[in-house]
Amino acid sequence: xxxxxxxxxxxxxxxxxxxxxxxxxxxxxxxxxxxxxxxxxxxxxxxxxxxxxxxxxxxxxxxxxxxxxxxxxxxxxxxxxxxxxxxxxxxxxxxxxxxxxxxxxxxxxxxxxxxxxxxxxxxxxxxxxxxxxxxxxxxxxxxxxxxxxxxxxxxxxxxxxxxxxxxxxxxxxxxxxxxxxxxxxxxxxxxxxxxxxxxxxxxxxxxxxxxxxxxxxxxxxxxxxxxxxxxxxxxxxxxxxxxxxxxxxxx
Numbered sequence: 721x722x723x724x725x726x727x728x729x730x731x732x733x734x735x736x737x738x739x740x741x742x743x744x745x746x747x748x749x750x751x752x753x754x755x756x757x758x759x760x761x762x763x764x765x766x767x768x769x770x771x772x773x774x775x776x777x778x779x780x781x782x783x784x785x786x787x788x789x790x791x792x793x794x795x796x797x798x799x800x801x802x803x804x805x806x807x808x809x810x811x812x813x814x815x816x817x818x819x820x821x822x823x824x825x826x827x828x829x830x831x832x833x834x835x836x837x838x839x840x841x842x843x844x845x846x847x848x849x850x851x852x853x854x855x856x857x858x859x860x861x862x863x864x865x866x867x868x869x870x871x872x873x874x875x876x877x878x879x880x881x882x883x884x885x886x887x888x889x890x891x892x893x894x895x896x897x898x899x900x901x902x903x904x905x906x907x908x909x910x911x912x913x914x915x916x917x918x919x920x921x922x923x924x925x926x927x928x929x930x931x932x933x934x935x936x937x938x939x940x941x942x943x944x945x946x947x948x949x950x951x952x953x954x955x956x957x958x959x960x961x962x963x964x965x966x967x968x969x970x971x
Contacts, residue, residue, distance in 0.1 A: 722755070722844055722845075722846075722847045722848045722849050722850050723848065723849055723850070723870045723871075723971065724844070724850045724851075724852065724866070724868065724869050724870050724871075725742065725849070725850070725851050725852070725869070725870060725871045725872075725873065725969075725971060726851075726852045726854055726866060726869045726871070726872050726873070727739045727742070727851070727852065727853055727854060727873045727875060728854040728855075728856075728872070728873070728874055728875070728889060729856065729874055729875035729876055729882065729885065729886060729889070730856055730876065730881065730882045730885035730886070731762075731856035732856075733875045733876055733877050733882050733908055733909075734875060734877070734908040734909060734933075735853060735854070735873075735875040736758075736760070736764060736765050736768055736853050737768055737939070737949050737958075738873070738875055738906065738908065738933070738962065739756070739765060739768075739851055739852075739853040740765060740768040740769055740949060740950050741949070741950065741952075741958070741959065741962045742851055742962070742966060742971070743756055743769075743815055743851050743950075744950050745962065745963055745966045745971075746849055746851075746966075746971060747813075747814040747815065751848060751849045751971070752814035752815065752848075752849075753814060753815060753816060753847055753848075754814060754815040754816075754847060754848075754849040754850070754851060755815070755816055755818070755843055755844075755846070755847040755849070755850045755851070756815050756816065756817045756818070756850075756851050756853075757817075757818050757820070757836075757840070757850065757851070757852045757853065758817065758818070758819045758820060758853050759820050759836065759852050759853060759854050759855055760820065760853060760854065760855040760856070761778070761820060761821065761822045761855060762855070763776065763819045763820065763821050765817070765819070765853050766810065766817060766819060767946075767948070768948060768949045768950060769812065769817070769948055769950055770947075770948030770950065770951070771810050771812060771817060772810075773810055773817070773819050773821075774808075774810075775804075775807060775808045776808060776819045776820060776821025776822075777805065777808055777818065777819065777820050777821060777835050777836055777839070778820060778821035778822045779808075779821065780801065780804045780805070780808070780835055798838070801835060801838065801839075802839075802842060805818065805835070805839050805843075816847075818839065818843075820836055837866075840866065849971070852866060854866075856885075866898075868898070868899040868900075869898070869899070869900045869901065870901040870902070871900075871901060871902050871903075871904070871969055871971065872893065872900045872902070872903045872904070873904055873906050873930070873969075874886045874889050874890065874903065874904065874905050874906065874927070875906050875908055876905060876906070876907060876908070877907070877908055877909045877910075878907065878909070878910060878911075878914070878915065878918045880921070883918070883921045883922070883925070886905055886925055887924075887925045890903065890925055890926060890927055902969075903927045904927060904928050904929070904930035904969075905922055905925055905927050905928070905929045905930065906929075906930055906931060906932075906933070906965060907922070907929065907931070907932040907933070908932075908933045909933065909934075909935045910932040910933065910934050910935060911934070911935050914932055930965055930968055930969070931961060931964060931965040931968065932961065933957075933958055933961040933962060933965075934957050934958070934961060936956065936957050936958045938952065938956055938957075938958070939952070939956075939958055
């Protein structure tokens with residue numbers, strides 16, 4: 721099985737940007753192919769890469785309902801699911817992107833989550849690196865979609881609510897007894913260094929602080945103009961800080 725890196729945190733802290741830049745870092749280091757999973761129903765990881773997405777895993781449930789009892793001769797249900805997931809996959813240079821998306825029509829995410837879990841079991845054997853951009857709230861972990869991770873990056877900004885969310889994620893990982901090789905806190909959008917009070921909160925969470933990414937106007941400019949954030953130049957303070965963090969992760 722390939723090395724799995726999961727990124728999570730409170731909504732709006734920049735975990736999707738960090739996920740994409742981690743993928744870019746690994747590609748530059750020669751780690752390919754990479755499986756990239758956008759496991760957030762409010763999917764936008766593709767936009768950070770500048771990619772268009774057609775079908776998502778969330779749309780498979782409706783396809784299954786439509787063809788129920790009419791599968792092609794000799795094809796089992798799990799084989800059909802695997803075929804549909806392959807159709808959902810967006811192939812890019814050095815990596816493949818799978819987007820969870822929202823289930824169409826009424827109903828919960830149970831089917832979509834089950835498909836995602838089965839997909840990861842199958843595809844994990846085919847890629848040396850897997851990056852999962854988790855939804856806020858760690859729903860996938862509470863449903864045991866991802867039970868084993870080599871690295872778990874918990875992203876937070878310097879706000880109290882984000883830090884409390886990071887603390888709850890650490891508690892959830894322990895409660896569920898998930899297998900995590902290493903778990904780190906990563907601070908994002910930091911202004912002029914880490915304030916003492918924030919450092920104190922980070923220490924109280926109980927996991928190592930692997931680094932901090934500074935607030936950068938260029939990131940906001942790219943976002944505002946709809947430019948893919950993976951096009952940030954190498955001298956961007958965000959890119960430089962992320963590379964240092966990735967070096968420490970040894971991914």
